[in-house]
Amino acid sequence: MGNRSIKWGIVGLGNIASQFASDLLLIENAELTAVASRDLTKAEEFGGKFNALRMYNSYDLLFEDSEVEIIYIATPHNSHAELSIKALENGKHVLCEKPMSLSYKDAERMIAASKKHNVFFMEAFWTRFIPSVQDLLQKIGNGIIGDVNYIKADFAFHGSETENKRLFNKELGGGALFDIGVYPLFLSYIVLGKPKEILAKAIKHKNDIDLQTSMILQYETAQSILHASIVSESDMKAIISGTKGRIELNAPWYVADGYSLFINEEKEVTFTLPTLGKGYSHEIIECQNCILNNEIESKLWSHQNCLDLSKIVEEIKIQVQLSF
CATH class of the missing domain: 3.30.360.10 (Dihydrodipicolinate Reductase; domain 2)
Structure with a gap:
């Protein structure tokens, strides 16, 4: 096992994904295998910049790419739950940008999918790892x-x-x-x-x-x-x-x-x-270590931690009457 390369896919190619991909390049045993955007030109531009092997204009195609092991989801908040669950159902490990979802119910569904399919899931709270x-x-x-x-x-x-x-x-x-x-x-x-x-x-x-x-x-x-x-x-x-x-x-x-x-x-x-690079590098290393150790959650930012925080946010959402 040791130090083999972990193959990453990135979905949603905005500003945060760019910063994340720059940090990914700093990590020896991390490889950017595929990127996906609904806009092929954007996928090709992003992929070219960060040396991705494949560029897709569909998230589903990336989820079906048999070489990709872990997917970083950096789309807008409203799609985090749906895309994470789809990736987990495809047997992919997932690092999902925060907030993991816009409701506690969705957060529970995401954690349940990770457990059911026995694949790693973590909310991308990079600050925890700096x-x-x-x-x-x-x-x-x-x-x-x-x-x-x-x-x-x-x-x-x-x-x-x-x-x-x-x-x-x-x-x-x-x-x-x-x-x-x-x-x-x-x-x-x-x-x-x-x-x-x-x-x-x-x-x-x-x-x-x-x-x-x-x-x-x-x-x-x-x-x-x-x-x-x-x-x-x-x-x-x-x-x-x-x-x-x-x-x-x-x-x-x-x-x-x-x-x-x-x-x-x-x-x-x-x-x-x-921090190493922008600071996303530390959560990347954590994800890779968990995958190499066959763990489906991080000890530092566990499934329960994700759920606890989601519950706190939900309570505030209700108090200030936000609805999505």
């Missing part, structure tokens, strides 16, 4: 900042309706919560687990997507104050605060190249932990 996050979780686990009782995290930028149509498109699952709100929620979840209670408020667009959403997650002895916006900017730092000190993740925190540790208000030390 060195800075792995390192700080270990330190928090070792009690370096004491008991965590406060997290502050946001993800905000000023989006343009003309330039980023998908983001403002209700049919495609646009809006702040599903596109970027999942990141601060993810951070709270990996540090503190499932909240006891959630309070959320949103400001809506005339087409009913959320332009910005603010969230308070209430735990037994902790609170997280979280925010997502596609109409204004923030400093994009994240703070995790405990009884003995705090950690400040460098901006933009979701792909932080390091963090600062403060103990008793003294800046102890700055840790520098750069």
Whole structure:
């Protein structure tokens, strides 16, 4: 077994897929076997740029390609569930871009398909695998900042309706919560687990997507104050605060190249932990290791983790009355 090459397929060839494919090139035992877009010209352009062996103008053709082992799904949110399940039914491993689905029910169906067909499935929460996050979780686990009782995290930028149509498109699952709100929620979840209670408020667009959403997650002895916006900017730092000190993740925190540790208000030390490439490389390596070990889920971002986060997002979706 050892270090054999894993053969990848990519479905949906937008901006995120390009960044992902650049990182794929950095990994020795990863091979881009096939790409698919509904537009053949786009598939040929993308495939040429990233040395893919085959380019398809149909997702189904890629799912049927017997050489492809794992498929990275990077289409708009509204098609994640359907395409993931179809790929899993074809016996393919799947790495599905976040959010894995627009409803908890679909998330359950996706996990069930992975188990039923005994193939690997993971939501592409790349932040879970970057060195800075792995390192700080270990330190928090070792009690370096004491008991965590406060997290502050946001993800905000000023989006343009003309330039980023998908983001403002209700049919495609646009809006702040599903596109970027999942990141601060993810951070709270990996540090503190499932909240006891959630309070959320949103400001809506005339087409009913959320332009910005603010969230308070209430735990037994902790609170997280979280925010997502596609109409204004923030400093994009994240703070995790405990009884003995705090950690400040460098901006933009979701792909932080390091963090600062403060103990008793003294800046102890700055840790520098750069990512390989853009940072997608770390989740790619995780997927490959799982496949080589015949595991259908990652221990670091498990099926249950995917479902827990989906459930949290669903609760907020209901509170702020989003429907897709």
